[in-house]
Amino acid sequence: MAAKQSFRDAWLNNEDFQPWLSRVEDIPSRAFCKICKREVRAELTAIKRHKTTKMHSVYEASEQQEVQQERIPAHHGNYAANGVAVATILFACFIAEHNLPFTTADHEEDVS
Numbered sequence: 001m002a003a004k005q006s007f008r009d010a011w012l013n014n015e016d017f018q019p020w021l022s023r024v025e026d027i028p029s030r031a032f033c034k035i036c037k038r039e040v041r042a043e044l045t046a047i048k049r050h051k052t053t054k055m056h057s058v059y060e061a062s063e064q065q066e067v068q069q070e071r072i073p074a075h076h077g078n079y080a081a082n083g084v085a086v087a088t089i090l091f092a093c094f095i096a097e098h099n100l101p102f103t104t105a106d107h108e109e110d111v112s
């Protein structure tokens with residue numbers, strides 16, 4: 001067991017590691033976590049341990065959030081449309097509240 005550990009392609013087929021584990025180009029003694037963007041020793045125990053680290057679970061959770069956030073641009077469009085609608089309603093309320101006839105106000109004031 002004194003021999004240098006090196007990355008095994010079999011790990012990439014392990015469904016526990018598959019979503020985030022990657023090999024490091026030209027460095028067989030290292031593995032790479034795509035989520036944390038960190039290198040891990042190319043040892044099964046080190047990789048297993050990395051998966052259980054707080055850092056990895058935090059990054060994994062934020063990774064999932066990012067996937068959800070990809071839909072937000074569509075929502076932004078809705079928010080913009082809603083903003084216009086709200087502004088229109090507020091404007092209508094303002095007119096109603098001040099009982100403004102809107103276009104004839106100045107004229108009527110001139111008459112009276």
Ligand SMILES: [Zn+2]
Nearest residue numbers: 033035036056
């Ligand atoms: Zn990680």
